[in-house]
Amino acid sequence: MNQTELNNQKQLPSKKERHKLFGSVDPGPRTKPVDKDKMADLQNSRKDFLFDIDLVGISNVKHPIRIPSQLTPEIQTTIGTFTFGSSIKKGSKGTNMSRFTEQLDKYHHEGFAIDVATLKDFTAELAGRLKQSDACVEVSFPWFFERKGPYSDLTGMNHADASISVNYEEEKGYDVSVTLTGKITTLCPCSKEISEYSAHNQRGNVTMKVKLTDDFNEQDIDWKAALLEAAESNASARIHPVLKRPDEKMVTEQAYENPRFVEDIVRLVAADLYEYEFVESFEVTCRNEESIHLHDAAAVLRYDKKDERGE
Numbered sequence: 001m002n003q004t005e006l007n008n009q010k011q012l013p014s015k016k017e018r019h020k021l022f023g024s025v026d027p028g029p030r031t032k033p034v035d036k037d038k039m040a041d042l043q044n045s046r047k048d049f050l051f052d053i054d055l056v057g058i059s060n061v062k063h064p065i066r067i068p069s070q071l072t073p074e075i076q077t078t079i080g081t082f083t084f085g086s087s088i089k090k091g092s093k094g095t096n097m098s099r100f101t102e103q104l105d106k107y108h109h110e111g112f113a114i115d116v117a118t119l120k121d122f123t124a125e126l127a128g129r130l131k132q133s134d135a136c137v138e139v140s141f142p143w144f145f146e147r148k149g150p151y152s153d154l155t156g157m158n159h160a161d162a163s164i165s166v167n168y169e170e171e172k173g174y175d176v177s178v179t180l181t182g183k184i185t186t187l188c189p190c191s192k193e194i195s196e197y198s199a200h201n202q203r204g205n206v207t208m209k210v211k212l213t214d215d216f217n218e219q220d221i222d223w224k225a226a227l228l229e230a231a232e233s234n235a236s237a238r239i240h241p242v243l244k245r246p247d248e249k250m251v252t253e254q255a256y257e258n259p260r261f262v263e264d265i266v267r268l269v270a271a272d273l274y275e276y277e278f279v280e281s282f283e284v285t286c287r288n289e290e291s292i293h294l295h296d297a298a299a300v301l302r303y304d305k306k307d308e309r310g311e
């Protein structure tokens with residue numbers, strides 16, 4: 001740097017002076033206690049606050065998580081988005097929100113793995129920590145799985161959106177639901193039937209929300225892989241990250257040989273979920289991003305196995 005450049009350099013005020021320049025002021029007199037024991041505790045005020053609250057807690061909590069998977073990669077770290085909550089009675093003003101993230105941090109330091117058994121323990125412990133008789137936890141995350149080209153066997157990574165929701169009530173126990181949205185190819189049966197050649201096809205989004213049976217054991221079944229298989233094995237074709245020409249020819253012909261409406265998809269997926277012993281009830285949605293329209297085609301099917309048992 002030469003002398004002229006040095007002379008032209010700005011002489012900035014100190015950081016403290018700069019903050020004052022932009023409006024910061026000295027702290028005013030402090031009159032309220034800083035010791036936790038002496039602070040007002042509004043949340044724990046007891047009075048008749050008119051109504052019970054069904055759910056209060058925190059949502060949209062982002063946190064690193066570990067996911068076990070029976071498909072490759074078997075251990076994955078990703079970002080989970082959590083919701084935590086519980087009910088409160090009308091005699092209580094508020095919940096203690098810091099306790100949710102306090103417990104999340106405790107589990108994180110113990111190597112928090114996002115599986116059904118661990119989330120059940122988490123939810124019951126949370127109810128105890130909140131001094132409530134119920135608590136709930138929901139976590140959503142992207143789940144990755146390796147996929148091979150059908151001819152070349154070349155690998156790449158696909159993903160599906162997954163979530164686990166656990167409700168715990170001291171009297172009733174646990175209620176666990178899992179959800180997976182997998183993507184598929186569908187080829188329109190109507191278009192195939194009426195056209196001299198070709199048929200339009202689209203990307204379908206299959207969402208399966210499943211209530212698990214009480215005896216579900218994740219050591220035996222990876223629910224994520226099972227739900228993905230229910231969606232993909234009933235599609236016109238699966239979706240692949242890497243396709244060489246021989247692969248592309250295979251998936252194109254396979255789709256033509258297996259045309260599906262959204263109605264066909266929800267019914268076929270429902271049949272597989274019906275056969276899965278770990279499924280108590282389910283809702284299947286198929287939403288096709290139509291390639292010949294700007295709108296989507298959609299179908300929803302709900303089924304509860306308890307109804308056929310007359311429960």
Ligand SMILES: Nc1nc2c(ncn2[C@@H]2O[C@H](COP(=O)(O)OP(=O)(O)OP(=O)(O)O)[C@@H](O)[C@H]2O)c(=O)[nH]1
Pocket residue numbers: 036041043094095096097098099
């Ligand atoms: N109940 C309630 N708390 C809020 C709300 N908005 C912010 N807070 C939280 O209040 C929390 C602090 O309250 P508590 O968790 O009860 O803290 P504490 O009393 O020191 O904690 P404990 O010793 O566990 O009882 C902060 O984490 C804020 O996030 C709100 O709308 N309702």
